[in-house]
Amino acid sequence: MEEVVAIVMAAGKGTRMKSNKSKLVHKIYGKELVKRVVETAKKAEVNDIIAVVGYMQDQVRDVLKDTVYYVEQKEMLGTGHAVMQVAQKLKGRKGKVIVLNGDVPILRPETLKDLINKSIENKEYATCLTAIYDNPTGYGRIIRGKDGNIKEIVEEKDANAEQKQIQEINAGIYCFDIEELLLALEKLTPNNSQGEYYLTDVIKIMNEKGLKVGAVIVEDNTEILGVNDRMQLEMLTRVLRLRINGYHMKNGVTIEDINNTYIYDDVEIGIDTVIHPNTTIKNGVTIGKNCEIGPNSYIREGCTLADNVKVGSYVEIKKAQIGNGTKVPHLSYMGDCKIGKKTNIGCGTITCNYDGFNKSQTVIGDNSFVGSNVNFVAPVEIGDNSFIAAGSTITEDVAADSLAIARQRQINKEGWNKK
Ligand code: UD1
Ligand code: MG
Secondary structure, eight states, rough: OEEEEEEEEEEOOOOGGSSSSGGGEETTTEEEEHHHHHHHHHHHOOOOOEEEEBHHHHHHHHHGGGGGGEOSSSSSOHHHHHHHTTHHTTTTOOEEEEETTTTTTTOOOHHHHHHHHHHHTOOOEEEEEEOOOSSSSSSSSEEETTTEEEEEOOGGGGEEEETTTHHHHHHHHEEEHHHHHHHHHHTOOOOTTTOOTTTHHHHHHHTTTTOOEEEEESTTTTTOOOOSSSSHHHHHHHHHHHHHHHHHTTOOOOOOOOOGGGETTTTTOOOEEEEEEEEEOOOOEEOOTTTEEESSSSEEEOOEEEETTTTEEEOOOEEEEETTTOOEEEOOEEEEEOOOOOOOEEEEEEOBOOOSOOOOEEEESSEEETTTTOOOEEEEEOTTTTEEOOEEOOOOBBBOOEEEOSSSOOOOOGEEEGG
């Protein structure tokens, strides 16, 4: 494949977020917008990424670290100007450059790959990603000639009444030939209603030079939604929620309430597992087949659940490895622990994993029975086939096949209340 470079435009202000943070470091499902964009490029096998930063750039650099190269845009003079800042870095290179908006975070890597492949196959010097919107207000419009070919892009603010009727919009995501892009950038002028250098003008410039340009219409037009305010941030979270939950359902997982189940990125769930409502499952968790999770439960990072595991209602688990057939049915916190097979953890049991300085492990063996309301003061290890009496505070290891009781004996004083 040809060399492909990506530019992520991440210098803008994001005034409408009303925030002390850069818009681009706001999160969807725990991951910053701009990081999502960079990860999309990487998943589309584009690893050479240049971020154009400006406003609050320290925050953006803090998030992206050394996963990208940085170029600074000192004044925000438009999207064309943003890309001009990268010209030096692109000079002398051949191949394709894709341009991405830092605030369009849920584009799929497959869509990006498709854009790049079509651009290469069709030998186009510029290929734009477009979408058909019922209400195209605010977006640049795609102007096509009689032959159906894309001629230019006109911004909302520069469009005439007829052009405003056009429903095909510019997503702000492109694949360009590097050399021809550099030549076109030299010809950009800020002669428009906003006095900005528009990247979109490159299309017209290339057309006038007789270079072939094209467009790919995105199938699922929620992919190219951008974030400008907190309402849109919530809306995109919702779109992503449906996409992720739908993915698991297609893979054979039952999700009782698609709107109230919060599964983060890179989670694996086996078939016939049932997820009850109001359950949150964080990044990278692995859940086996035929498990039952929730309602109202919280599966945090670092958890691995084998098959046939039950994590019932109001349970929080973190860095927990849970063996086949084990149950944590109600109201527990089990953090930093390893639990074997076919063990039952009684209601209200918790691991005391943090002493204010360090986190410690609780290890519980196979076939054990833990009564209700037990505290495991970690580090502590419980052998196989053991029985822990309800209400115990376990501070010492328990050998296999043992009973452990760690609580005050009850004293009954008969007749005491009559005196
Ligand atoms: C742009 C497109 C428009 C398209 C829309 C899709 C232009 C002229 N118009 O409009 O056709 O429909 O995106 O969302 O390109 N940025 C910088 N430096 C700047 C200006 C912007 O880095 O000087 C960054 C912003 O942070 C943002 C991106 O570029 O990530 C897009 O800029 P924005 O001002 O939102 O462009 P739109 O007016 O939405
Ligand atoms: Mg925008």
